[in-house]
Amino acid sequence: MKLFKTSIGFLVEENGILLNPMLDIDWDELINRDNLHSFLKDSLSDQKVGQVRISDFEILKPVGSQEVWAAGVTYYSSRLARMEESKDSGGGDFYSRVYVADRPEIFFKATSSRTVGPGEPFRIRNDSTWDVPEPELTLCVTSSGKIVGYTIGNDVSSRSIEGENPLYLPQAKTFDACACLGPCLYVTENPLSEETSIKMEIIRGSELVFDGQTSLKEMKRKPQELVNYLLRETSFPQGVFLMTGTGIVPGTDFSLKLGDLVQITIDPIGTLSNTVGA
Numbered sequence: 043m044k045l046f047k048t049s050i051g052f053l054v055e056e057n058g059i060l061l062n063p064m065l066d067i068d069w070d071e072l073i074n075r076d077n078l079h080s081f082l083k084d085s086l087s088d089q090k091v092g093q094v095r096i097s098d099f100e101i102l103k104p105v106g107s108q109e110v111w112a113a114g115v116t117y118y119s120s121r122l123a124r125m126e127e128s129k130d131s132g133g134g135d136f137y138s139r140v141y142v143a144d145r146p147e148i149f150f151k152a153t154s155s156r157t158v159g160p161g162e163p164f165r166i167r168n169d170s171t172w173d174v175p176e177p178e179l180t181l182c183v184t185s186s187g188k189i190v191g192y193t194i195g196n197d198v199s200s201r202s203i204e205g206e207n208p209l210y211l212p213q214a215k216t217f218d219a220c221a222c223l224g225p226c227l228y229v230t231e232n233p234l235s236e237e238t239s240i241k242m243e244i245i246r247g248s249e250l251v252f253d254g255q256t257s258l259k260e261m262k263r264k265p266q267e268l269v270n271y272l273l274r275e276t277s278f279p280q281g282v283f284l285m286t287g288t289g290i291v292p293g294t295d296f297s298l299k300l301g302d303l304v305q306i307t308i309d310p311i312g313t314l315s316n317t318v319g320a
């Protein structure tokens with residue numbers, strides 16, 4: 043089922059039917075439940091639950107006060123891209139080593155306040171010359187380390203800054219409006235299938251300037267493996283969001299421009315659409 047955060051509560055969509063369970067509960071408390079799926083099921087069985095239309099609501103980013111973390115170099119295509127962009131700075135070897143190492147690359151991406159939701163503009167850095175969106179399956183993880191939902195993330199990145207020196211990674215990754223999340227939390231009892239596809243289109247004016255596709259099969263690490271590393275020595279009292287890395291990298295001649303529309307689709311979660319803003 044899909045769980046949407048709105049300005050006046052939350053909505054649940056199941057089998058194409060959108061319902062308002064009218065529960066007076068804080069978002070942080072709601073999504074930090076290990077039994078989120080059964081909790082939502084039970085709340086939908088209440089007689090007072092009414093059917094609604096999504097167009098009557100403002101859909102917000104599905105994050106409360108949680109931090110957003112990200113894994114990197116989890117797809118072979120990302121390993122290749124990182125090696126290419128950092129070859130002149132001597133950083134390439136780090137990426138081939140982390141791809142095969144037991145310990146994954148995991149980094150802090152954003153506070154909730156630096157993320158944007160569906161339809162909201164995101165930013166690229168003014169001091170960067172090469173910028174890309176990174177479409178990533180994003181895990182909603184409880185404080186006990188359970189993956190209770192999935193959303194779509196865009197780990198917006200500066201390739202010129204991360205390529206200049208791997209030590210610049212935090213500046214390449216974290217800045218105002220540097221991450222997009224949404225449109226909902228897909229809450230399921232079963233892990234997403236490896237056949238799940240991730241697609242990205244970038245539209246400039248009316249022209250499709252990039253489209254690409256991958257699938258979870260191509261991901262080298264398992265979602266739970268990444269979560270276990272993230273929580274090893276770090277606690278997240280309200281839970282945490284974890285982006286799982288990109289498997290789609292536009293060619294070296296591509297850089298985002300102001301006004302570009304980025305559409306990322308992961309069925310069954312939906313499509314996350316955002317434009318590059320000032």
Ligand code: DO4
Pocket residue numbers: 112113114115116117120124147176197199204211286287288
């Ligand atoms: O090591 C740099 C970051 C890689 C990344 O963000 C990704 O692979 O998605």
Ligand code: MG
Pocket residue numbers: 112113114176178197287288
């Ligand atoms: Mg990434």
